[in-house]
């Protein structure tokens with residue numbers, strides 16, 4: 385079994401990546417393979433609404449950038465973690481571009497993400513992270529994915545790179561999320 389985590393942060397190895405890696409720790413304890421993809425430095429533009437995905441039905445987006453590599457990893461995985469820092473109370477534009485295109489290509493090809501496990505996590509300096517998490521969850525629900533929870537909303541608090549590691553409650557929330565995602569995956573795949 386495999387889980388791919390995608391960080392939509394503009395900062396490589398920032399707080400979002402730290403949170404995803406904390407979830408990974410629990411998954412790996414249960415023998416689940418993990419892979420982190422960071423959108424920082426990658427090129428992923430927004431959806432062009434060209435509808436080529438519906439015409440071609442080849443499980444790809446016709447735009448030639450880093451999206452198809454990310455989407456292939458999502459398709460190969462049994463679980464997907466989407467992480468984004470909170471920017472103006474929402475996800476980053478890079479994460480929104482990934483979600484719009486993944487959602488459209490998946491639906492154009494017969495719900496390719498159906499019954500994968502999905503979890504969204506966010507980090508903020510102070511406020512807005514819960515809206516960011518809710519926004520990302522929309523992809524999972526409309527894609528017929530199964531979403532595990534934790535014992536608090538899936539968010540952490542931190543501003544400078546690395547600060548979220550000191551948010552004990554946020555890290556604990558990621559630990560419990562990892563435990564629940566592992567449990568769910570075993571039920572789905574068992």
Ligand SMILES: Cc1cc2nc3c(=O)[nH]c(=O)nc-3n(C[C@H](O)[C@H](O)[C@H](O)COP(=O)(O)O)c2cc1C
Pocket residue numbers: 393394395397398399400401468469470471472473474507508509510511512542543544545546
């Ligand atoms: C453009 C921009 C907008 C931001 N907007 C918010 C916000 O609305 N609320 C908040 O609490 N923090 C906000 N932040 C702070 C980031 O969420 C915070 O620094 C976070 O830890 C960054 O995560 P990263 O290290 O994964 O990039 C913003 C940061 C940037 C660069």
